[in-house]
Amino acid sequence: MKKVTMLDIAKMAGVSKATVSMVLSKHDQSISEETRNKVLSLAKEMNYIPNSLARSLSTKKTGTIGIILPDITNPFFSSIARAIEDEASLLGYNVIFCNTDNETNKEEKYIKLLISKLVDGVIFIAGGESENSVKMLKHNNIPFVLVDRYIDTHEEEYGVYALNKDGVLKGIEYLYNEGSRRIAFVEGPKTLEISRQRLDGYKYSMNKYGLYDERLVFSGDFTIDGGIKATESILQKTTNLDAIFYSNDAMALGGIKVLLKRGFKIPKDIRVLGFDNIELSEIFEPELTTIAQPIYEMGKQSCKLLIDVIDAADVENKQIYFETELIIRET
Ligand code: RIB
Numbered sequence: 349m350k351k352v353t354m355l356d357i358a359k360m361a362g363v364s365k366a367t368v369s370m371v372l373s374k375h376d377q378s379i380s381e382e383t384r385n386k387v388l389s390l391a392k393e394m395n396y397i398p399n400s401l402a403r404s405l406s407t408k409k410t411g412t413i414g415i416i417l418p419d420i421t422n423p424f425f426s427s428i429a430r431a432i433e434d435e436a437s438l439l440g441y442n443v444i445f446c447n448t449d450n451e452t453n454k455e456e457k458y459i460k461l462l463i464s465k466l467v468d469g470v471i472f473i474a475g476g477e478s479e480n481s482v483k484m485l486k487h488n489n490i491p492f493v494l495v496d497r498y499i500d501t502h503e504e505e506y507g508v509y510a511l512n513k514d515g516v517l518k519g520i521e522y523l524y525n526e527g528s529r530r531i532a533f534v535e536g537p538k539t540l541e542i543s544r545q546r547l548d549g550y551k552y553s554m555n556k557y558g559l560y561d562e563r564l565v566f567s568g569d570f571t572i573d574g575g576i577k578a579t580e581s582i583l584q585k586t587t588n589l590d591a592i593f594y595s596n597d598a599m600a601l602g603g604i605k606v607l608l609k610r611g612f613k614i615p616k617d618i619r620v621l622g623f624d625n626i627e628l629s630e631i632f633e634p635e636l637t638t639i640a641q642p643i644y645e646m647g648k649q650s651c652k653l654l655i656d657v658i659d660a661a662d663v664e665n666k667q668i669y670f671e672t673e674l675i676i677r678e679t
Contacts, residue, residue, distance in 0.1 A: 431647025
């Protein structure tokens with residue numbers, strides 16, 4: 349079955365191919381209402397599908413953006429991806445999702461793929477030491493926006509971020525005001541700037557209260573299993589804790605499982621605080637108290653910013669920072 353072309357529609361409608369092209373590309377101001385309607389109804393009736401490659405060659409755009417994510421199984425990233433796709437769709441763009449499992453070689457593989465697919469731009473959430481990945485985007489003149497995870501390229505890049513350190517300050521202040529003094533902290537992957545920012549917030553605020561003890565800082569990896577392992581280590585190496593502050597919700601939920609199995613009452617025996625406010629945190633039992641990032645808004649704004657960059661529109665701020673919010677629940 350031959351693919352329907354604009355010439356086929358033109359013949360059926362008794363008009364020129366140029367007229368069909370103007371109607372289908374909505375450059376049809378000079379075309380009569382009758383002819384426009386005839387062409388559009390024939391195109392629908394004949395199941396005409398535009399040749400996107402031909403359109404790209406003429407407009408030098410594909411109407412497609414790439415999203416590079418480090419871990420699609422973490423609800424933080426699936427939620428932010430959802431927001432980006434919603435906004436991209438509203439702005440007339442398709443999306444190609446790339447999940448890198450925090451692996452730099454996968455990041456670079458996907459960047460090459462997106463470049464070969466002639467995407468108009470990329471939203472990049474780095475998985476770790478991703479300086480070279482960003483260099484690849486820059487060297488190929490691919491418009492990009494960094495989201496959530498800051499990468500130092502020694503230049504001011506377009507980016508959308510949460511105020512991580514400030515969020516941890518809010519969390520420690522809350523726990524302190526609730527009477528917690530011995531507060532353990534589970535950090536994120538050491539390769540990430542956001543992990544350093546959150547740990548910095550913990551150190552700063554615990555020092556402010558005269559409570560900082562480096563033996564209460566434990567390594568984590570932003571996964572549920574990482575939260576389980578960190579909590580087992582905490583219970584092995586510490587006593588009389590008042591609270592555990594996890595650098596993200598996934599680890600906090602893993603930690604709660606361990607604490608409940610060990611017979612702890614939450615929050616009576618020990619408080620638990622997370623960071624993100626993923627949907628699961630509200631329906632988990634007990635419901636997680638956490639520092640909320642405005643995940644959906646961050647995704648939406650990152651997409652708007654990227655499309656502005658693609659359209660070479662005036663951009664007021666190259667970097668957008670979002671406040672976090674303390675969400676008090678049951679832990
Ligand atoms: O839960 C995943 C974590 O990694 C979040 O805190 C988010 O900030 C991302 O960087």
